[in-house]
Amino acid sequence: MTSLQPAHLLPLTGENPSGEAVWTPTASLSWSDLEVRARRLARALNDHGLTPGHRWAVLAHNRIEWPEFLLGNARAGTKLTPLNWHLTARELSELLVDSGATLVVVDEALEEIGRRAARSAGLAAEAVVVLGSPYESWLAEADDDLLPDWDMGSALLYTGGTTGRSKGVTRSDTSGPVSRWYQRGSAWGGQARLPEEGVGLVTTPMYHSLAQGFVAAALTRRHTLSILPRFDPEATLAVIEERAVTATPMVPTQFIRMLKLDEQVRAGHDLSSLRWVLHTAAPCPPWVKRAMIDWFGPVIFELYGSSEGTGPVICSSQEWLEHPGTVGRASTALTLSIVDDEGRDLPPGEIGTIYVKRHDGAPEYHGDPEKTAAGRLPDGRFTVGDLGWLDEEGFLYLADRRVDLIITGGSNVYPAEIEGVLSEHPEVADVAVFGIPDEEFGQQIKAVVEPAPGTNPDPDEILEFARERLAGYKVPRSLDLIDRLPREAHGKLKKRLLRDPYWA
Structure with missing residues (x-):
C-alpha cells in the first residue's frame, strides 16, 4: 500500500497551529492555515492534470501566497518555474515554452502581461489563474486530502541571464519523498548557519533562488516569516x-x-x-x-x-x-x-x-x-x-x-575590484566596469555610473578619485553617467546590455 504524505511539513504547525507563520503589511497566516492552503494547492494542481514532474509557473510580486506555492509544489511533486516580473511578454513566453509549463499563476497587477505571455506560449485562457478572488475560488474547489508520499516537487530555476539567455537548471539535491522536505530545507539552513529559530524577513524578490532557499530554511527552522512587497x-x-x-x-x-x-x-x-x-x-x-x-x-x-x-x-x-x-x-x-x-x-x-x-x-x-x-x-x-x-x-x-575579465595591454584586470573602489564615491549609487575594443591595447576599461539621488557628479572628478586608489592601468579610460543600471531586483547586473553594443 502506498504511504501518504505527512499532514504537517513544518515543526511549529503541531506545536502552535494558531500562531503566526507568515506576515505581510496587509495580511497574515497561521501555521495551520499555511499547511491547509498548501495541501489544497497540491490537490488543485493535481486536479488540473499536473502530476509529478509536470511544470507550472508563477508570475507574482512578493506576497503572502509565496510560502504556500513552495509547500504546495513540494506536495504536488511538480516543477515550479518562478518568473522574473521584470521580463517582457516575449521573454516570459520563451520561458514558458522552454519549461513546458501548462499552468500559470499570476499577480493581479501582472495579469495583462501574464496572459499575453501565456497566449504566445500556446496556453489556453483557463490555464491562467489570477491571484485574488479567482485563485481563492480555485483553491476552495480542491480538498486538502493527503497525496501519496512521492518524490517531492522542486523549482525549475532559470539563471539570471547576466551573460546570455536564461537557462533552466535541474539539481540532484532536490529529490526524495515529500516526507523528507523538512530535512532538505533545514539542512540548507544549517549549512548557511541560519539560527534554529527566530523571525525572518524577505525583501529580495521571491522569484530568486536566494529568497526561496531562505523561506524553506526559515519555515523548517522555526522562524515566523515577514515578507515585504519590495x-x-x-x-x-x-x-x-x-x-x-x-x-x-x-x-x-x-x-x-x-x-x-x-x-x-x-x-x-x-x-x-x-x-x-x-x-x-x-x-x-x-x-x-x-x-x-x-x-x-x-x-x-x-x-x-x-x-x-x-x-x-x-x-x-x-x-x-x-x-x-x-x-x-x-x-x-x-x-x-x-x-x-x-x-x-x-x-x-x-x-x-x-x-x-x-x-x-x-x-x-x-x-x-x-x-x-x-x-x-x-x-x-x-x-x-x-x-x-x-x-x-x-x-x-x-x-x-x-566573461567580465578585461585584458588590456596583456594585463588581466578584474572589474569587480574597480567597481568596489568607484562605489565608495559619495555621488555614486551604482557602477559597472567592462572592457571595450581598443586598437592599441586590445581592450580599454569603461565605467558606467548611476548617480546617487540628488547629485550631479563630474566624471573627471570620479576618475581622479579612482587614480588616487588604483594602479594606473586599472583606472577607466572613460566614464559615462546613466539614469539607472540594468540590475535585477535580486542584485545581479546585466552587464552584457552595456557591453555588447561596443562589440557588435
Whole structure:
C-alpha cells in the first residue's frame, strides 16, 4: 500500500497551529492555515492534470501566497518555474515554452502581461489563474486530502541571464519523498548557519533562488516569516525594529542603499534583534562589508553560490575579518578546486576557474545537454565560469567572472575590484566596469555610473578619485553617467546590455 504524505511539513504547525507563520503589511497566516492552503494547492494542481514532474509557473510580486506555492509544489511533486516580473511578454513566453509549463499563476497587477505571455506560449485562457478572488475560488474547489508520499516537487530555476539567455537548471539535491522536505530545507539552513529559530524577513524578490532557499530554511527552522512587497531602505530598517527581525537575506546593492541613508535615519532604528544577515548574488565591495559589520555587528554572513548549486560556500563576519576578501569555505555538501585553461588543478594562491564537486551529483541545464557538458570536467566537477583562488586554509576568493575579465595591454584586470573602489564615491549609487575594443591595447576599461539621488557628479572628478586608489592601468579610460543600471531586483547586473553594443 502506498504511504501518504505527512499532514504537517513544518515543526511549529503541531506545536502552535494558531500562531503566526507568515506576515505581510496587509495580511497574515497561521501555521495551520499555511499547511491547509498548501495541501489544497497540491490537490488543485493535481486536479488540473499536473502530476509529478509536470511544470507550472508563477508570475507574482512578493506576497503572502509565496510560502504556500513552495509547500504546495513540494506536495504536488511538480516543477515550479518562478518568473522574473521584470521580463517582457516575449521573454516570459520563451520561458514558458522552454519549461513546458501548462499552468500559470499570476499577480493581479501582472495579469495583462501574464496572459499575453501565456497566449504566445500556446496556453489556453483557463490555464491562467489570477491571484485574488479567482485563485481563492480555485483553491476552495480542491480538498486538502493527503497525496501519496512521492518524490517531492522542486523549482525549475532559470539563471539570471547576466551573460546570455536564461537557462533552466535541474539539481540532484532536490529529490526524495515529500516526507523528507523538512530535512532538505533545514539542512540548507544549517549549512548557511541560519539560527534554529527566530523571525525572518524577505525583501529580495521571491522569484530568486536566494529568497526561496531562505523561506524553506526559515519555515523548517522555526522562524515566523515577514515578507515585504519590495525593498525600501528606511522601511526595511523600520520593519526590522518593529518585528524584532533576527534573520534576513540581502544583496550588496541593498547594503549600499542603506549605508547611504542620512546618518540620523540610520541611527534612529534599534537593530539589536539581528542575529544573521546573509548577503549573496553579487560581489560585495570591502568598504561596504566593513561598514555593515560596524553598523549591524558581527552578524553579517556571506554566501557564494548559484542556481546551479556552486554553494553554499559560507563566511562569517569573524572569518572575513581574519581573511579579508574571502567569500568563505565550502560547506559539507561540496568540494572546491581551481583549474587552469588546460584542465589542470592549480595550487593555493593561483587564479583560475572555480570548479565544484557536489557530493550529490552535478546539475543539468534543462534541454541543453551541450551546455551541461561544456561546463563539466570528466570527473564530474562543474563550473559557472567564475574566476578565483583558494588559500592554504581552503578559503575561497573571487576574482571575477571569466566573461567580465578585461585584458588590456596583456594585463588581466578584474572589474569587480574597480567597481568596489568607484562605489565608495559619495555621488555614486551604482557602477559597472567592462572592457571595450581598443586598437592599441586590445581592450580599454569603461565605467558606467548611476548617480546617487540628488547629485550631479563630474566624471573627471570620479576618475581622479579612482587614480588616487588604483594602479594606473586599472583606472577607466572613460566614464559615462546613466539614469539607472540594468540590475535585477535580486542584485545581479546585466552587464552584457552595456557591453555588447561596443562589440557588435
